[in-house]
Amino acid sequence: MTPSSTMLAALLPLITDLTHDLPDELRYQRLLDTLRQLLPCDAVALLRLDQEALVPLAVQGLSDDTLGRRFLVSGQPRLRAILDAPHGIRFPADCDLPDPYDGLVQAGSGQLAVHDCMGCALRIGEQPWGVLTLDALQADRFSDDDLQLLHTFASLAAATVAASSRLKALSRSIEEERRRADAYRLAAAPTSQRLLGYSTAFREMMAAIDLVAASDLTVLIMGETGVGKELVARQLHAQSQRADKVLVSVNCAALPENLVESELFGHVRGAFSGAVSDRSGKFAMADGGTLFLDEIGELPLTIQAKLLRVLQGGQLQRIGSDREHRTDIRLIAATNRDLAEEVRAGRFRADLYHRLSVFPLRVPPLRERQRDVLTLAGTFIEQNRRRMGLRGLRLSAAAEQALLAHSWPGNVRELEHLVARAVLRAMGRCSRAEIVTLSSTDLDIATPGVLPAHAAGLPPAHPAPAAPMPLRTAVDLFQKQLIQATLQQQGGNLAATARALGMDRANLARLANRLGMTAKGQRDAGE
Structure with a gap:
């Protein structure tokens, strides 16, 4: 089979996809499958430009938490160069620009070794839509011909994403399209969080x-x-x-x-x-x-x-x-x-x-969204990397397994706080110039059903009841024990107890009354 017929055979399914209304995730994965057939490599990614950040839509060869990250263009000179280049661009093996995927390529360990990297911007009309990036751990893996092939493929990739957008527009009114754009802008605001998941x-x-x-x-x-x-x-x-x-x-x-x-x-x-x-x-x-x-x-x-x-x-x-x-x-x-x-x-x-x-x-609890745990972790890791000014931040394989095995009683908020604590622990033994790896020890995830070591200040743990009880009864029992223990610590001062529990005093009094707790011995500040 000639090179041209090989290319046509690889591209034909992709061209056929243009006429079908496929889920975006499937369409983009098929796009990357075709690209890796034409240009074998260790990692490939499709990223969409969303205001000042590039957001991964589909990846292969990169860790799962990559999908939860947002790469600010201003802080990623390689991605900036790819976006600005009129054609595809290849970075020499000795390029000193930091690589956005340091620590994320699954075949690597820690900082990327000398490797080959190239990318190409996707444009719809004259406007940049996003980028395609390819990484190979073997130096000089890509050639000038490969770069030209990538540039040609990028035109088809742009047609793919444009077709997907047009098919969606056919099923929505102009007003619905405006509202959806507003929702995307709200979700992309730097100070706001966004709903994220694939489960x-x-x-x-x-x-x-x-x-x-x-x-x-x-x-x-x-x-x-x-x-x-x-x-x-x-x-x-x-x-x-x-x-x-x-x-x-x-x-x-x-x-x-x-x-x-x-x-x-x-x-x-x-x-x-x-x-x-x-x-x-x-x-x-x-x-x-x-x-x-x-x-x-x-x-x-x-x-x-x-x-x-x-x-x-x-x-x-x-x-x-x-x-x-x-x-x-x-x-x-x-x-x-x-x-x-x-x-x-x-x-x-x-x-x-x-x-x-x-x-x-x-809204499903996180334990029903196991596929989303690493994606969400990637979001919080990237937020903490930028906040702490770290060069790179990644999860070890053991840390990923610990996250997937946890039952998440505190759901997404627990995951967010757990990642923030883990980053602080890891920074205690690493330099900001290094690629910081979060270990399972940094995460400090307790075994199922047991509170972690950092949950200080809670009343002593009680053994599980011999017979099961309704969840509401168990929650009420725990709340009552916690309030009683905190009241004792605060000398019976209700206002101080409310502050310690992060509650309004009136709400605490109302909750205590609902739980059937006596007001004896409780007093307000100043008594």
């Missing part, structure tokens, strides 16, 4: 978001602590018809009981002691946009009744005022409680529960 559970959640976002239906987001319920709420708003309006977030658990009504509905001057001026509540602030009530299961029953009235009629009254104000909001609520069980226990109104759960949306 089946994550895809199902994203499909539910796509289904309900454009409507004005009330959404009840359910999920354990740390799964990212607020990020889901932000995504729903960003894809809604109200995306160009305000999103107002309220943490119901942080509101003192005597101020909840004022915070939500507002008050007029003189309505109560300390009301020295009129104040608009969160509902008024969110008028025309979206109101997100986080931890709604913590609202007192009296406030639940008033909230229900506002949701039913769309009208509210400020405290101290007889005037009714009409408000137009899209409501999103979130809770880590089983509200159906709370209704049965008399702690949550049944009519409000049904009003909120028009569209229930469950």
